[in-house]
Amino acid sequence: MTDFLSTGTLPDHYQQLAKTVRDFAKSVVAPVAAKHDREHSFPYEVVSGMADMGLFGLPFPEEYGGMGGDYFALCLALEELGKVDQSVAITLEAGVSLGAMPLYRFGNDAQKQEWLPLLASGKGLGAFGLTEAGGGTDAGATKTTARLDGSTWVINGSKQFITNSGTDITKLVTVTAVTGETGSGGLERSDSGNGMGKKQISSILVPVPTEGFTAEPAYDKVGWNASDTHPLSFDDVRVPQENLLGEHGRGYANFLQILDEGRIAIAALSVGAAQGCVDECVKYAKEREAFGSAIGRYQAIAFKIARMEARAHTARTAYYDAAALMLAGKPFKKQAAIAKLVASEAAMDNARDATQVFGGYGFMNEYPVARHYRDSKILEIGEGTTEVQLMLIAREAGL
């Protein structure tokens, strides 16, 4: 842990981790990225490699099978993976930050002992089921219910767009569900600022498989084709009362806290995407010739790439800043929102510019910049849209 994280003065152990993941991304992830994207197949062999490296356990203590690192270490890994394959990066991000972290933050000791070693090992994946058809940004509009029948929760409803929820190694889905009305620990203010509600929303652990739980057929997405995303249905799903995660009625508030952290992780992934576009463009602009000269010698191209580099760098400093505050135990909500905002926009802008630098080849799916062009849009939507980040920043600014 460090009080100050600068892009030029990273302590050795962080630099070594970044290099190890960079080498893995180049040698293992990059060669199969286009194939999995084309075939919309989940990269089991890559995930297994990441598991062997301990990446799924990066921020968790060794007593739970983790690597004893911190959240910033996870971010560095995400940045390196995001440079070459966003699908692989989001699989790790969702597995750790959304799948396992709620257990680590809010689980009791028995729950942690039962689930964290499996999730930290990467041999099993956890998913985070908050979004529903009628409530993404307005996640407090949850309609899924869980009622107690004796000492058993009975869950009914559906979730939408849930990452890592239908793979062969998915072992757990944590869902938010309405568990009552009013009373203590009632609904918190939602990201959408829609005000106070009366529902009590709790988080409940649903092991996979459980009777009545179904991961419906995967979505046909614009990008992140090798990442696993499903609608989920819950039809009288019965799990023990002890599967309540955290305090009764605090599920929604707890998930918002998880999303604050997750925004730093998504910012790191976005910086990777933005930097990946720069790296591809620098190589290409030196090789591709037009009118007798490498296109990188034309200022129009060189300046475009320079601006891309500046976007990636400034977005990186934004996520380092948010992570440093988080590691120091200081408030970081605004900085996380800023990092997510500028980094996701940097990724999208760089993907568009990189496609331009590549000309017609940039529109061919086999080129990494074309994949970044399709993949990057969701960075401005998932784990809080651009509009949500602006709302949070405006609110923190006193508006």
Ligand SMILES: Cc1cc2nc3c(=O)[nH]c(=O)nc-3n(C[C@H](O)[C@H](O)[C@H](O)COP(=O)(O)OP(=O)(O)OC[C@H]3O[C@@H](n4cnc5c(N)ncnc54)[C@H](O)[C@@H]3O)c2cc1C
């Ligand atoms: C590939 C993928 C993976 C995902 N993975 C997960 C996952 O693992 N778990 C999970 O729970 N969810 C997941 N999601 C859901 C994702 O977090 C939501 O899609 C996102 O939060 C936006 O919600 P929505 O789609 O319902 O859009 P909506 O909330 O309907 O928003 C539509 C538009 O309206 C805007 N808007 C909404 N309210 C306001 C307002 N008050 N003021 C101004 N503008 C507003 C939004 O910014 C957006 O532009 C995933 C989504 C995708 C596409």
